[in-house]
Amino acid sequence: MQTLTMTMPDDFHIHLRDGEYLATTVPHCASYCTRAIVMPNLKAPVINTDLARLYQQRIVDDLSNSQEFQPLMTLYLTEKTDPAEIITAKNSGVVFGIKYYPAGATTHSQAGIFEWQKLRHVFETMQAVDLPLLIHGEVIDPQTDIFDREALFISDVLAPLHQEFPRLRIILEHITTQEAVDFVAAAPNNIAATITVHHLLLNRNDLLAGGVHPHYYCAPILKRVKHQQALIKAAISDTGKFFMGTDSAPHSIETKESSCGCAGIYTAPVALPLYATLFEENNALAKLEKFCSFYGAQFYRLPINQKKITLEKNAWAVPEYYDFGNSHVVPLYANKTIPWRIQK
Numbered sequence: 001m002q003t004l005t006m007t008m009p010d011d012f013h014i015h016l017r018d019g020e021y022l023a024t025t026v027p028h029c030a031s032y033c034t035r036a037i038v039m040p041n042l043k044a045p046v047i048n049t050d051l052a053r054l055y056q057q058r059i060v061d062d063l064s065n066s067q068e069f070q071p072l073m074t075l076y077l078t079e080k081t082d083p084a085e086i087i088t089a090k091n092s093g094v095v096f097g098i099k100y101y102p103a104g105a106t107t108h109s110q111a112g113i114f115e116w117q118k119l120r121h122v123f124e125t126m127q128a129v130d131l132p133l134l135i136h137g138e139v140i141d142p143q144t145d146i147f148d149r150e151a152l153f154i155s156d157v158l159a160p161l162h163q164e165f166p167r168l169r170i171i172l173e174h175i176t177t178q179e180a181v182d183f184v185a186a187a188p189n190n191i192a193a194t195i196t197v198h199h200l201l202l203n204r205n206d207l208l209a210g211g212v213h214p215h216y217y218c219a220p221i222l223k224r225v226k227h228q229q230a231l232i233k234a235a236i237s238d239t240g241k242f243f244m245g246t247d248s249a250p251h252s253i254e255t256k257e258s259s260c261g262c263a264g265i266y267t268a269p270v271a272l273p274l275y276a277t278l279f280e281e282n283n284a285l286a287k288l289e290k291f292c293s294f295y296g297a298q299f300y301r302l303p304i305n306q307k308k309i310t311l312e313k314n315a316w317a318v319p320e321y322y323d324f325g326n327s328h329v330v331p332l333y334a335n336k337t338i339p340w341r342i343q344k
């Protein structure tokens with residue numbers, strides 16, 4: 001049987017949710033990565049270091065004794081964020097980034113940002129103390145076509161923000177377009193991007209052709225195939241600017257299969273095997289480790305993990321669903337057979 005042993009990855013963008021959901025999300029996450037950047041968009045957003053510390057403890061409490069996992073916490077930027085909080089966060093050893101949600105762009109983003117210009121003092125402090133800014137890059141103008149929101153964000157928000165704060169470390173999260181790839185590739189080394197496995201594997205036909213597929217609905221929305229191809233090229237490139245962030249974002253089956261379904265795809269149980277499948281299909285299996293385990297750690301200035309993980313080419317059927325509180329969550333590729341699995 002073909003096997004692949006590599007440095008244990010880090011996931012630089014994940015939603016673990018809270019409370020009873022942690023019993024599902026935390027073990028899944030700890031099964032393929034040693035560290036993960038944990039998103040702060042809880043129902044009551046994680047807006048300061050004290051809340052991040054408490055949330056981190058709840059996550060760690062849900063780990064089994066055999067699992068080693070370090071949650072890297074983020075704070076949710078609001079128009080009320082105080083620069084003093086940025087300094088507290090930086091010195092905490094708990095917070096590794098500040099998350100910018102345009103207000104209303106995605107799940108639990110209502111407390112986010114309308115005008116970035118109001119936050120100049122915050123960005124200045126982040127630049128001074130070197131705390132990364134993690135951006136959900138979509139404009140929120142309801143007149144803008146949903147498929148154009150990322151490209152417009154890059155020209156109208158990200159480019160001027162980067163110009164004004166040229167030393168600020170920025171991660172453009174879950175990129176979906178050729179425009180995002182081009183911007184990040186051309187930018188200096190303090191700008192990077194995460195790429196999800198679903199944006200590498202799928203395009204908008206998967207979501208919309210032959211019927212609506214609610215389990216492929218996410219933010220930013222899947223784009224056309226030429227953008228998917230640009231993402232694949234970026235992921236297997238050797239620039240060091242593109243790395244793994246699954247954006248695994250569970251919602252219960254009822255809230256996905258609904259007349260107004262939630263955005264988010266639960267990929268944690270399948271992400272690493274599917275990244276391996278995608279890299280192999282593109283003759284780039286040798287680059288998987290850099291994308292999953294090196295480039296992100298280097299950008300976040302974290303030591304490379306010592307632990308190893310082994311994947312084996314041994315097909316398995318993805319379960320139809322997993323328990324999720326008192327409901328269920330449907331993973332990406334539920335009921336499908338995938339070629340790679342994590343060796344126990």
Ligand code: NCD
Binds near residue numbers: 108136264
């Ligand atoms: C995320 C969620 O459900 O929290 N949803 C998603 O579609 N990606 C939020 C986000 O990262 O946009």
Ligand code: ZN
Binds near residue numbers: 013014
């Ligand atoms: Zn996300």
